[in-house]
Amino acid sequence: VVTEVVTHKLNHIPIFKGDFASLSPKVQRFVAEKAELMNPAGIYICDGSQKEYDDIVDKLVERGVLTPLKAYENNYLCRTDPRDVARVESKTWMVTKDKYDSVCHTPDGVRPIMGQWMSEEQFGVELDSRFPGCMAGRPMYVVPYSMGPIGGPLSKNGIELTDSPYVVLCMRTMTRMGTKVLEALGDNDFVRCIHSVGLPRPVKQKVINHWPCNPEKVMIAHRPKEREIWSFGSGYGGNSILGKKCFALRIACNIGRDEGWLAEHMLIMGVTNPEGEEKFIAAAFPSACGKTNLAMLTPTVPGWKVRVVGDDIAWMKFGADGRLYAINPEAGFFGVAPGTSHKTNAMAMESCRANTIFTNVAETADGEYFWEGLEKELKEAKGYTDEQLKHLEITNWLGERWHIGDEGKAAHPNSRFTAPAKQCPNIHPDWEAPQGVPIDAIVFGGRRPEGVPLVFESFSWEHGILVGALVKSETTAAAEFTGKNVMHDPMAMRPFMGYNYGKYLEHWIKLGKAPHKAPKIFHVNWFRETKDHKFLWPGFGDNIRVLDWILRRVAGGEEEIAIETAIGYVPKRGTINLDGLPRIDWNDLMSIPKDYWVEDVDESRHFLDTQVGSDLPQPIRDELDKLEKRVHAL
Numbered sequence: 226v227v228t229e230v231v232t233h234k235l236n237h238i239p240i241f242k243g244d245f246a247s248l249s250p251k252v253q254r255f256v257a258e259k260a261e262l263m264n265p266a267g268i269y270i271c272d273g274s275q276k277e278y279d280d281i282v283d284k285l286v287e288r289g290v291l292t293p294l295k296a297y298e299n300n301y302l303c304r305t306d307p308r309d310v311a312r313v314e315s316k317t318w319m320v321t322k323d324k325y326d327s328v329c330h331t332p333d334g335v336r337p338i339m340g341q342w343m344s345e346e347q348f349g350v351e352l353d354s355r356f357p358g359c360m361a362g363r364p365m366y367v368v369p370y371s372m373g374p375i376g377g378p379l380s381k382n383g384i385e386l387t388d389s390p391y392v393v394l395c396m397r398t399m400t401r402m403g404t405k406v407l408e409a410l411g412d413n414d415f416v417r418c419i420h421s422v423g424l425p426r427p428v429k430q431k432v433i434n435h436w437p438c439n440p441e442k443v444m445i446a447h448r449p450k451e452r453e454i455w456s457f458g459s460g461y462g463g464n465s466i467l468g469k470k471c472f473a474l475r476i477a478c479n480i481g482r483d484e485g486w487l488a489e490h491m492l493i494m495g496v497t498n499p500e501g502e503e504k505f506i507a508a509a510f511p512s513a514c515g516k517t518n519l520a521m522l523t524p525t526v527p528g529w530k531v532r533v534v535g536d537d538i539a540w541m542k543f544g545a546d547g548r549l550y551a552i553n554p555e556a557g558f559f560g561v562a563p564g565t566s567h568k569t570n571a572m573a574m575e576s577c578r579a580n581t582i583f584t585n586v587a588e589t590a591d592g593e594y595f596w597e598g599l600e601k602e603l604k605e606a607k608g609y610t611d612e613q614l615k616h617l618e619i620t621n622w623l624g625e626r627w628h629i630g631d632e633g634k635a636a637h638p639n640s641r642f643t644a645p646a647k648q649c650p651n652i653h654p655d656w657e658a659p660q661g662v663p664i665d666a667i668v669f670g671g672r673r674p675e676g677v678p679l680v681f682e683s684f685s686w687e688h689g690i691l692v693g694a695l696v697k698s699e700t701t702a703a704a705e706f707t708g709k710n711v712m713h714d715p716m717a718m719r720p721f722m723g724y725n726y727g728k729y730l731e732h733w734i735k736l737g738k739a740p741h742k743a744p745k746i747f748h749v750n751w752f753r754e755t756k757d758h759k760f761l762w763p764g765f766g767d768n769i770r771v772l773d774w775i776l777r778r779v780a781g782g783e784e785e786i787a788i789e790t791a792i793g794y795v796p797k798r799g800t801i802n803l804d805g806l807p808r809i810d811w812n813d814l815m816s817i818p819k820d821y822w823v824e825d826v827d828e829s830r831h832f833l834d835t836q837v838g839s840d841l842p843q844p845i846r847d848e849l850d851k852l853e854k855r856v857h858a859l
């Protein structure tokens with residue numbers, strides 16, 4: 226009966242590629258229902274092959290969507306509509322029956338910063354005003370994908386329907402995509418992802434850069450209970466490559482709560498000491514705080530080795546042995562281009578030598594990618610003089626002629642490379658181990674120009690959860706203003722929270738209880754500054770010195786390398802290897818100023834009271850009270 230009903234719904238929509246009848250009944254019904262709703266020109270069932278990727282690339286080059294970067298093999302440049310260049314948090318919604326399943330009970334007048342709730346009724350109205358007929362004249366690509374190694378015990382399957390071939394290409398790089406996923410899926414359930422650029426044909430408006438989008442009607446809605454994502458109007462990044470932020474964080478953290486595991490905005494890295502002992506770290510930093518750089522770190526201290534498992538998302542579950550195991554659910558890197566160079570992240574650069582799509586970066590006359598931070602590297606590679614460098618012909622992200630030193634940016638600040646993870650020279654051999662790697666330490670961090678020491682260790686799992694909940698980045702306001710601008714980003718999940726944050730903290734508390742062996746939780750701050758705004762710590766490859774201390778604390782038996790303070794255990798002077806570094810002002814780097822911390826704890830209490838409110842679990846409130854007492858006694 227299913228085949229008959231389903232076939233009936235498809236009778237006017239041709240299959241451009243693939244065998245519809247070979248799809249499982251659940252998949253057939255999903256495809257047929259959405260095709261009926263969105264009325265595409267035809268259905269293209271992706272197989273995930275290299276030939277398919279190449280065919281789509283060739284078509285997009287022909288259409289002018291992609292430009293080959295002729296200095297490399299199989300590297301392409303894509304320029305978007307300048308109105309469609311980043312995640313759109315204001316248009317990102319969690320749709321649940323009960324508002325407080327999605328957001329916390331914040332006091333009246335306080336705008337929640339962790340997620341936005343939309344009622345099911347409102348979602349129905351918004352859906353009806355967008356999706357009917359939205360794919361007219363475009364193919365609907367059926368993208369079956371696995372987050373995590375196909376068939377792995379921690380992996381989950383999704384199917385994205387999209388009218389954007391650019392998204393198909395990116396999903397093939399960022400996930401395991403194609404026929405093998407359908408085979409592993411069978412007739413089981415999957416996360417349903419529907420994406421449209423929101424511009425049915427015939428198009429009535431000018432399309433910029435061959436990048437169809439509908440900025441005025443962007444909506445990225447999640448129905449966590451139904452494991453469904455509806456994205457409309459944007460073709461870019463986290464809005465459209467739905468396996469990433471929408472599935473692997475917002476939907477997955479709901480699945481993790483229901484099934485007893487964690488979906489986190491964390492890197493995963495393996496750190497091997499000179500004695501050959503390897504430990505794994507999962508770390509969460511707010512966006513643009515150097516997660517990718519840390520995950521792919523090139524240590525400056527001889528004998529140390531770092532290998533990356535993932536640079537952005539970790540799915541973590543306690544195993545039968547009580548240890549916490551993590552997989553990187555993604556198969557690629559969607560990294561920020563500006564600021565990435567062989568100096569700051571050689572491994573990322575090497576990952577992008579081929580098979581990579583660069584979005585909104587600049588291009589040199591020689592067909593090379595270019596972005597802010599590559600000036601020195603380009604000059605050295607070409608043997609240019611400063612004068613020659615200044616006259617180098619560059620096309621900026623807007624497609625305009627541009628020269629180094631000109632007004633404006635070469636590359637958009639959120640321009641990205643989409644590169645296969647397997648191309649990273651220091652990818653970990655176990656990066657695709659289905660059961661994951663054992664996590665020995667969880668590290669939180671933020672951009673804290675004052676008052677916060679280089680590293681500290683929490684006293685307990687609950688204290689560590691408070692440390693994570695209080696992750697923030699501060700920007701010291703320009704000289705003429707007093708005070709500072711504090712941006713909270715609890716566990717670095719603020720833009721990606723999939724449900725009530727208080728309930729999320731409860732879930733963390735519960736998972737840390739015996740017989741689970743909760744890893745130690747640390748906080749690092751690479752960004753502390755002197756009074757005249759110079760960094761006190763070199764960072765980058767020298768951060769291995771801090772990881773060394775962290776791993777010695779994890780190994781235990783060296784209690785004398787730490788001293789107990791009001792905020793946690795901090796390194797005793799001389800227990801962090803500073804050999805070879807220019808003079809480090811240890812006191813400034815490690816001090817815990819009372820006045821700063823009294824104010825900071827006060828501000829943190831205000832944040833938790835207003836943003837989590839009555840949903841804040843008592844054990845975390847207790848930790849805050851204890852912290853407050855300790856800093857007042859400083």
Ligand SMILES: O=C(O)CSc1cccnc1C(=O)O
Pocket residue numbers: 310311312461462463464512537559560639
């Ligand atoms: O603007 C976008 O859609 C990309 S945001 C992003 C991409 C890769 C990794 N992390 C992020 C983020 O904002 O955390």
Ligand SMILES: [Mn+2]
Pocket residue numbers: 490512537
């Ligand atoms: Mn991220």
